[in-house]
Amino acid sequence: MSVAGSDAPEVNPAPVSADAVRSRRQLYLIALAFAAPLLIAMLLRGLGWQPIASRNHGNLVEPPFDISAIALTRPDGSAYEWRPLEARFHLLVRQEGDCDTGCARFADMLHRVWAAQGRQAERLDVLWLGDAPPAPTQFRHWVGLQPSTELEAALKEQGVADAALLMVDPNGFVMMRYEGGFDPSGLRLDIKRLIK
Known part of the structure; x- marks a missing residue:
C-alpha cells in the first residue's frame, strides 16, 4: 500500500x-x-x-631519611665510610645484647639472602651494629659496627627503631624497613629488584 501522493514504491x-x-x-x-x-x-x-601499587615486601620509609652524616665505627675503631659512587646498598641490623641462637639464625638467613644475589652480592653490605654473630656466619661484605647512640636517636625520631632490618640506599638514606618475622624470600626479591 502506498501513501497518497507518494511516488516511492512500497518496500517490505x-x-x-x-x-x-x-x-x-x-x-x-x-x-x-x-x-x-x-x-x-x-x-x-x-x-x-x-x-x-606496591610490589615491595618490606615497608617503604616515608620519607626516606639520611644517616650518612652519622659516624659509624667498626670494632677496631676505624670509621665506616659511605661510598655512594660504588652503588652499594646496605642492610642495617641492630643487635641488642648478646648474640644468642636466634641472632645466629638471623645472621645465617642474611648470609643466605646475600649469597642468593650471586655476582650482584658484591653491591650489598650487611651492617651489623652490636654483638657480632659467630664467625662462620660472617661473610664478605659483612661489616661489624659499634652501637651508635646518635644512630639510635635518629631511628627513634623517625619511628623505625623497632624494625628488625633496615635497607639503606648507596647515599645513606634509610628507605625500607622489615618487621620481625619477615619472609627472607621477599627480602631477596626486593634486593634483586634494586641491585640488578
Whole structure:
C-alpha cells in the first residue's frame, strides 16, 4: 500500500534470519567483553578507589631519611665510610645484647639472602651494629659496627627503631624497613629488584 501522493514504491524489508541475529548478538557480546573492564575501571576511578601499587615486601620509609652524616665505627675503631659512587646498598641490623641462637639464625638467613644475589652480592653490605654473630656466619661484605647512640636517636625520631632490618640506599638514606618475622624470600626479591 502506498501513501497518497507518494511516488516511492512500497518496500517490505526482508525477514532477518536466526543466524544473522545470533551473529549480531555475538558481536555485541565480544564488544562488551572488551569494553567492560574499561567501564569498570572508569567507574572505580570516579568513585575514588585506588589499587595498592606496591610490589615491595618490606615497608617503604616515608620519607626516606639520611644517616650518612652519622659516624659509624667498626670494632677496631676505624670509621665506616659511605661510598655512594660504588652503588652499594646496605642492610642495617641492630643487635641488642648478646648474640644468642636466634641472632645466629638471623645472621645465617642474611648470609643466605646475600649469597642468593650471586655476582650482584658484591653491591650489598650487611651492617651489623652490636654483638657480632659467630664467625662462620660472617661473610664478605659483612661489616661489624659499634652501637651508635646518635644512630639510635635518629631511628627513634623517625619511628623505625623497632624494625628488625633496615635497607639503606648507596647515599645513606634509610628507605625500607622489615618487621620481625619477615619472609627472607621477599627480602631477596626486593634486593634483586634494586641491585640488578
